[in-house]
Amino acid sequence: MNKDKNYESNQGEMRSRAISSVFFHPMLYKMIAIMLVGIFFVIPILRLVLMSFIGDDGFGLQFYQDILTDNRTWQVLQNTLFVVFGSTIISLLLGTAFAWIVAYTDIRLKSIVQLFIFLPFIIPSYITSLAWVQFFGPAGLLENIFDSLSIPITGWNLYSMSGIIFVMGISHFPLVYLFTVNVFRQIPREMELAARVSGAGRWMSFSKIVFPMALPGIVGGSFIAFLGGLDNFGIPAFLGTPANISVLSTYIYQKVIGFGTSAFNEAAVLSVILGVIAIIGISLQWLVLRKSKRIETMKVDHQPRYYLGKKKGIVESVIWLFFIMTSIFPLLSMVMTSFLKAYGLDFVWENFSLENYAYILTRDSTLDAIMTSVKLAGVTTIIGIVAGTVFAYFRVRKANTATKLMENAITIPYALPGTVLALAMIFTWMEPIPGWNPGIYGSAAILYIAYITRFLVLQVRSGITAFQQVDIEVEEAARINGTNGFGKWKKIMVPLIAPGILSGAMLVFLSALTELTVSSLLYSSESETIGVSILSFQQSGYTLYSTAFSSLIVVLIIAGYFILFAGQKAIRKRKVRSEK
């Protein structure tokens, strides 16, 4: 009787296969996927590069000549390098120090410390800039506090080079931390013990053994901070513009909105320069990391290695003072400012009101901005979950040159500075086919395309990690038990990958929700985003509204993360970890 069943099921299979071979040939899907990746991720970059060469008089180096002989360009380049290197050094020092302390010492409340380390990462950098100004700046909370103690001080003018460098350094140090902390934990403690029994002191064993072994992480994180600095638009836009300090990303923006005769072409040239600097950075990182020996396979060791003893109190105080000064007080100042009746008033009870919130919450344009951003982020997230997860599955299970190249292509729009991507989007989607303008540029559609292109890689990466954690045999076990379709996905795969996919989706959603760089160049009157709206408040001098709006967003973000953690906990409850 089994024999009969076998016969039947295989008959059915033969029939469906005959049909599928015509319409659903796997090659067809592959071709479509490659084409889509080409159109959305590769062609825009090519068109951008082309645009820097082609003007009304045809192909040539005219624009390069114009830009490179302009003194202003060299000033901007110099500013850019100062800002990027300065902030990277700050990120490097802070990131490494925090990573070492969290990985190796026995300080208390590590998980909360870690939460505060990630805070600058979670809150968009333009909001951080705003918060710092409200705390450190002239007439800020710090000045106020000292005034009330009758110690006259002048606030730190953050609308300056030093302001940009510091805020950027603080915003990007979590990247270095993130790359370094697990590398520290993975270095077997025996390595250091071996150095110690060979006669090296503490400092010697750190500098000769631990530090060189952690170098790949430190270098990797620093390069990411470097790229982040090149990419960052929010901080120089908020802090640099009032002081007339331009870096490449803001300078490109100014060119584009300046609408000169060859504005687009010159912006394209600047974008190519910025892109080339970024690519040099990426290549250098790749070269440095390629030579270093990986220790990825080693076990992550969470046990402390240094017991600080009496010094523990001092170290913890320094850490918390740092968080208070860089995160808690600035954010608090921003929130307090947002309640002021008028800018510059003292922080006393009589001066507080809800007027600013009432204003932004009743005004159509801010409500529209919130709607636009939520819709953009929602659509980007949903498309990301579907396309990103499907691609990640094939990338992990059918690893080949084609999928690898496609992954690289998907990474480009995220790795490139946002202004460069925005410009590439304009050139590509203004007239997708030369001579045909379907009105994508100038409507919200271009923002949808740009966001999906920019953030898809985040979903793909988290999808890849999720699938890599599902052993191939776990999936094969489902197949051998008779299901390769709905049953396998519903009962086995989805429950296993859901936590990873969800946290990726959350990252996409929050990144898209507070995005500023790309939307500042692509928004139109009916598609202002939250970031653009806060920027325009700030640039028109409405500090109270921008602080109120920012405070609202910070609350939303923190709420979002709480929902994420709660959701993940609920999922994990069911899933008991299996040690393999």
Next chain:
Amino acid sequence: MSTTLSNINKQFGKFQALQDIDLTINEGEFLAILGPSGCGKTTLLRLLAGFESPTNGTIEIDQKEVANARKVTPPEQRNVSMVFQSFALWPHLNVREHIQFAMDHHRFVDLSWKEKGKIAERIEDVLHTVGLGDFEKRMPGELSGGQKQRVSLARAIAPEPKLLLMDEPLSNLDAELRMEMRHEIQKLHRLTKASILYVTHDQGEALAMADRIVVMNGGEIEQIGTPEEIYYHPVTPFVATFVGKANLFKGTWDECLFQHQGTGVTWEDYGISQQLKEKNLFPIRPEQIHLSKPVPSENQILGKVITRQFQGKEYHYSIEIDGTVIVAHLPLQEKFEIGETIAITPQFQTAKQAEMIL
């Protein structure tokens, strides 16, 4: 039901993983595939499961072709089941749900169970067979290695597949548990009457459990036979050394007489296969060697004891002869010192004597 592989070849790029494999697994047979890592045994298993497709050749299960170079029936549509090396338990499902999954989805589960609502009964049955009756609510993370193995076995046997594939199922267990699980697997084989294809690199497992053993090396079959045939009558140098851990002496064969290279000492045939004779080799397993004090007047094979290891019921010696090292296992009564020069002879002088000892 039998399974037949005809002229199977499998290439990964330029690498020839399997070459001209012809093999039949008979109904109810326990067949072990034995070989070192990289010999192609796992590829062979994955071809039968349907996770790989052959470069050429055909596979038939139950008189139905399931794979050729152009078309492959996917694993979910074959009447097979598999026990994975890593156990491949689903971390989010408990023990009972593992078996439930197999009963719900395997395409060859006896329909009468489903019709009469006897699935739950069957699950109870299988849980008791593998001794997990009290653990049905446990999650994989809460199980020991041996219990995980039992879940993996239970999931595989529950749908009563006609062919059960086992991919080194004991290699993730510690030594003692491995011995225990051998008995379990033999018991399951008796109970289920399914054909079992058991892949392993451990000759002990293959010899202990299998009805027949296929020894593989370098993508090819070296020898197929019963455990006794493989052990006592290896036909290739590889089988002699890999399965029986035999020492190989070089020399020349003249009918039933083997003359050692160099010394001219002669040993008699004790039933050595024609193939090895043609290669002018004399295989002798460690326990077949006899050591004695050399007699000066006689022409003997002489060696020097390099190491001696006490193993409880015997001593293991390694002995150097003209730069090559051989291994001999001797009972405790005969003890030789390290550095001592000794004479090496087979324990038996004729085929008849050999048969008596074996």
